[in-house]
Amino acid sequence: MNSFFYFIEQFFNNAIFYYALFVMLSYVLLAFLSAVEMKSYLRKNSYVDYRQILVSPNAPSVSILAPAYNEEATIVDNVRSLLSLHYSNFEVIIINDGSKDKSLETLIQYYDLEIVDFALNEQIKTKPLKGVYKSKNPAYSKLTVVDKVNGGKSDALNLGINVSSKELILCIDVDCIVEQDAILRMVKPFMDESKRVIATGGVVRIANSCEVRDGRLIKVHLPDKIIPRFQVLEYIRAFLMGRMAWSRLNGLLLISGAMGLFDKEIVIKCGGYNHNTVGEDMELVVRMRRYMHEHDLPYRVVYIPDPLCWTESPSDLNILGRQRNRWTRGTIETLWSHKELFFNPRYGLLGLLSYPYWFFFEWLAPILEFLGLFIFITLALMGNINWEFSLILMSMVYLFAITLSTVAVLYEELSYQQYTSGRDLIKLLLIALIEPLLYHPLNVYWAIRGNIDIITGKKSWGTMTRTGFGAPKVKAA
Amino acid sequence: MDSVHYIQELFTARLPFFPSNIRASLFIMLFCIIAFTELYLYIITRRLKQTWERAREAKYKEKITNMLAHIVLYDEDDVTDAVNHFVPRFKKLPLRDKAVRELLVKELLDYHANFTGKTAEILKGLYLGLKLDRAARRKIKSRYWETQVEGIREVTQMWIREDADLILKLTDDENSQLRMEAQTAFVKLSSDDPFRFLDRARERILEWHQLVLFEVITKTRNVQIPSFSKWLSSRNDSVVMLCLKLVKHYQQLDAIPDLIRLLMHPNLKIRSKTINILGILEAEMAEEDLFNMYFDQPVEIKTEIIKAMGRISSGNYLEFLKSRTQTDDFKIRMDAFRSIKLHGAEGRELLNNIYQVTTSQNKAIINHVLDERIKG
Numbered sequence: 002m003n004s005f006f007y008f009i010e011q012f013f014n015n016a017i018f019y020y021a022l023f024v025m026l027s028y029v030l031l032a033f034l035s036a037v038e039m040k041s042y043l044r045k046n047s048y049v050d051y052r053q054i055l056v057s058p059n060a061p062s063v064s065i066l067a068p069a070y071n072e073e074a075t076i077v078d079n080v081r082s083l084l085s086l087h088y089s090n091f092e093v094i095i096i097n098d099g100s101k102d103k104s105l106e107t108l109i110q111y112y113d114l115e116i117v118d119f120a121l122n123e124q125i126k127t128k129p130l131k132g133v134y135k136s137k138n139p140a141y142s143k144l145t146v147v148d149k150v151n152g153g154k155s156d157a158l159n160l161g162i163n164v165s166s167k168e169l170i171l172c173i174d175v176d177c178i179v180e181q182d183a184i185l186r187m188v189k190p191f192m193d194e195s196k197r198v199i200a201t202g203g204v205v206r207i208a209n210s211c212e213v214r215d216g217r218l219i220k221v222h223l224p225d226k227i228i229p230r231f232q233v234l235e236y237i238r239a240f241l242m243g244r245m246a247w248s249r250l251n252g253l254l255l256i257s258g259a260m261g262l263f264d265k266e267i268v269i270k271c272g273g274y275n276h277n278t279v280g281e282d283m284e285l286v287v288r289m290r291r292y293m294h295e296h297d298l299p300y301r302v303v304y305i306p307d308p309l310c311w312t313e314s315p316s317d318l319n320i321l322g323r324q325r326n327r328w329t330r331g332t333i334e335t336l337w338s339h340k341e342l343f344f345n346p347r348y349g350l351l352g353l354l355s356y357p358y359w360f361f362f363e364w365l366a367p368i369l370e371f372l373g374l375f376i377f378i379t380l381a382l383m384g385n386i387n388w389e390f391s392l393i394l395m396s397m398v399y400l401f402a403i404t405l406s407t408v409a410v411l412y413e414e415l416s417y418q419q420y421t422s423g424r425d426l427i428k429l430l431l432i433a434l435i436e437p438l439l440y441h442p443l444n445v446y447w448a449i450r451g452n453i454d455i456i457t458g459k460k461s462w463g464t465m466t467r468t469g470f471g472a473p474k475v476k477a478a
Numbered sequence: 479m480d481s482v483h484y485i486q487e488l489f490t491a492r493l494p495f496f497p498s499n500i501r502a503s504l505f506i507m508l509f510c511i512i513a514f515t516e517l518y519l520y521i522i523t524r525r526l527k528q529t530w531e532r533a534r535e536a537k538y539k540e541k542i543t544n545m546l547a548h549i550v551l552y553d554e555d556d557v558t559d560a561v562n563h564f565v566p567r568f569k570k571l572p573l574r575d576k577a578v579r580e581l582l583v584k585e586l587l588d589y590h591a592n593f594t595g596k597t598a599e600i601l602k603g604l605y606l607g608l609k610l611d612r613a614a615r616r617k618i619k620s621r622y623w624e625t626q627v628e629g630i631r632e633v634t635q636m637w638i639r640e641d642a643d644l645i646l647k648l649t650d651d652e653n654s655q656l657r658m659e660a661q662t663a664f665v666k667l668s669s670d671d672p673f674r675f676l677d678r679a680r681e682r683i684l685e686w687h688q689l690v691l692f693e694v695i696t697k698t699r700n701v702q703i704p705s706f707s708k709w710l711s712s713r714n715d716s717v718v719m720l721c722l723k724l725v726k727h728y729q730q731l732d733a734i735p736d737l738i739r740l741l742m743h744p745n746l747k748i749r750s751k752t753i754n755i756l757g758i759l760e761a762e763m764a765e766e767d768l769f770n771m772y773f774d775q776p777v778e779i780k781t782e783i784i785k786a787m788g789r790i791s792s793g794n795y796l797e798f799l800k801s802r803t804q805t806d807d808f809k810i811r812m813d814a815f816r817s818i819k820l821h822g823a824e825g826r827e828l829l830n831n832i833y834q835v836t837t838s839q840n841k842a843i844i845n846h847v848l849d850e851r852i853k854g
Contacts, residue, residue, distance in 0.1 A: 018499040025506075045655055048627055053693045059723060060689065092853075117852055118845035122808040135851040142853065166853070192685035390500055393488075397503040400510035407517045414521055423525060430518065 006385040017373050024362055025401050031246035032408055038249035039306050039416055051185040055087055061191055062090040063184055064165035067175040068157035069095055073102040077111045079175045082216030088184040092143050096161045099151025108146050113138045125159040125273035128152035155274035155281040162273055174259045178208055178218050183309040187262040190303040199264045199289050200302045202256035203309030204240040207233045218311050223425040230432050231440040232314045238409040248304035252355035258282035260310040280331015287339050294348045308417055322447045329451025332364055367448035399437050406433035538578050542585050549600050561603030568608055583610055587635045602636050611638055618644055623656040634663040642667040649675035658687040662694040672701055676709050676717055683716035692723055707733035715745050726755045734761045741767055750782045757786030765790055781813045788817025815847045
């Protein structure tokens with residue numbers, strides 16, 4: 002019996018060790034690639050005068066698509082903020098997805114809207130359109146409000162695509178704070194690559210505790226509460242290290258649903274957003290990439306490190322848990338519906354690297370982590386643990402995690418340095434020390450819940466309650 | 479002390495006796511501790527250094543701005559005298575310090591961009607008097623493209639036309655950023671033949687570069703604008719595309735015969751743009767060619783032809799446009815109705831007639847087309 006436990010312990014130690022080593026190695030490689038990509042981006046764009054795009058008649062046209070569901074309280078400010086973005090050839094399409102509150106009435110009243118005779122080209126099948134509204138006031142001629150029967154975010158975006166009259170579509174969450182020059186920066190890769198660019202994404206940042214006025218970000222602060230603060234570090238790591246590296250490899254699978262610019266023609270040819278997944282943002286990018294591979298069309302999906310979009314992150318554990326649960330389910334649904342890609346050389350890097358990475362490191366990692374913990378506790382209860390070795394292994398993982406987070410903070414410092422206050426920097430560095438101990442285990446737990454929910458057939462999005470940015474805020478020191 | 483001793487033992491006496499994974503873990507831990515400590519120290523010292531540098535920069539910036547303000551207010555008609563007056567004063571600045579020199583150059587360029595006439599001439603004289611142009615020239619000859627770009631921007635901003643030939647060599651450089659900077663600078667600086675680089679352009683001019691070049695060409699004053707049809711037969715498709723945009727901007731009607739020749743171009747984007755421009759130039763002489771080619775074209779070209787016929791609106795192809803309203807493709811029908819509408823009273827009447835007899839979807843399209851509030 003003892004030899005059996007010894008075997009289990011040895012196997013467990015080695016398997017976990019080599020898996021962890023592999024994951025860590027991949028993170029180091031991604032961090033390196035990300036540094037290369039970011040350096041190249043910053044060098045290349047430090048001389049760019051974006052005003053040239055602003056005034057040019059040759060800049061591509063953009064439709065901003067913003068689905069709205071029960072956004073009565075903030076919709077007017079959000080739309081005003083979108084209309085004031087720095088770009089010349091664009092339209093704003095707000096899709097009222099069957100709101101139960103007075104979102105539509107508020108818009109009609111404030112923006113002086115009236116129904117128009119709109120002939121819809123139903124290129125993507127959606128829930129029925131109830132009406133298209135335009136403003137009587139020429140100052141709001143760029144605004145179109147679409148009213149439809151409730152069908153969810155994907156369905157709303159698909160209807161927006163059908164209504165859009167421009168070449169590119171910028172899909173955003175209506176409650177995000179979008180930087181004024183966001184479109185200018187996101188459009189540039191579409192003109193600046195030798196291959197056809199099918200999508201670009203920008204860095205999404207956490208706006209909690211930041212000073213916001215009239216839907217615009219005035220001053221950046223680190224969140225007061227610890228849960229959003231953890232997410233700041235997590236976002237910096239994910240965007241500045243992960244996605245930039247994947248962009249370098251042209252292997253990006255995910256462009257955040259909060260803000261992504263897409264080639265409309267390809268989106269339509271792919272059939273638009275998928276209604277049957279809670280991870281519609283990732284699923285669309287994977288499907289677009291598949292389409293390009295299957296039609297032998299050279300393409301790129303580009304990520305830019307500029308902070309373009311600020312969002313309120315959950316500061317409540319329950320809401321955050323629901324969000325992470327949904328992200329896990331979205332990942333699983335996407336991986337499952339595109340399982341043909343798994344190590345399929347026909348899809349090049351997409352099949353041989355990006356998909357397997359997501360499979361092994363994004364989906365499988367928390368499961369293995371949980372399993373490891375379970376076996377560890379079982380063996381510990383049975384007195385079959387070498388505590389010294391276990392402590393060494395765990396310390397290694399912990400030290401690696403905090404080093405990686407510190408590298409992420411360094412990237413932030415070397416690039417955009419959003420947190421200008423020294424105090425915020427120190428707080429960010431300190432949060433890196435406790436994040437692996439307090440926040441990471443919660444993420445593993447939520448990921449496991451997501452896996453259980455998908456097995457039990459849970460499909461819902463889960464409520465995402467936001468407190469809003471509210472009135473201009475003066476930050477306490 | 480016990481814990482220190484324990485850790486020391488881990489990495490020394492006991493190390494050879496550990497299994498390989500534990501040994502590897504200990505090495506990774508050691509590496510992480512060193513890396514982590516260095517990163518912390520680097521981040522914090524970098525911030526402190528930044529704060530110090532900013533304070534220093536602010537001090538010199540204030541000084542330089544004050545000195546430049548004197549130039550703006552200086553009451554002397556003779557530019558040479560004014561330059562001779564200011565050069566010794568500016569030489570007192572610690573210009574051997576790279577940071578101060580760069581700051582002065584930046585401020586000089588900013589001021590030069592914002593002033594014209596005598597002040598701009600004095601600023602340029604000061605720039606030359608301080609021999610900053612030599613440094614810019616050295617930058618242009620650097621091995622690093624970023625430095626070359628900086629140099630090009632400096633001489634362009636200061637309008638040092640003598641450097642145009644130096645820049646011409648870089649207009650077909652392998653590095654696309656440098657190439658673009660050189661091309662835009664050459665357009666501004668070359669006084670005799672600013673578009674010479676188009677003859678020798680072998681590398682692709684990316685869309686972004688086309689946009690920048692277009693802006694520079696169309697916004698720079700005193701540029702000799704040639705007939706861009708000269709380059710419509712270029713083997714470089716991107717040169718053709720740029721020239722098409724310029725033909726459109728300058729409404730160069732003499733280019734119409736060359737545009738008609740481009741209708742058979744194998745590149746779809748060029749073909750589509752050509753049709754678009756023929757429409758904008760209201761080239762009635764191209765209508766027959768457009769009609770003849772229509773049925774063999776992909777949908778995106780068909781819609782461009784229909785739109786062009788709307789813009790030309792000669793009335794010769796109204797029946798053809800009417801026939802296009804019967805097709806299955808929604809976009810073609812929408813564009814056909816729009817083009818009919820562009821035919822003025824005759825078009826409106828035709829739309830009314832079609833409305834009486836057509837399908838409900840076509841009626842919806844006609845209503846859409848006639849609704850002036852809808853732009854798309």
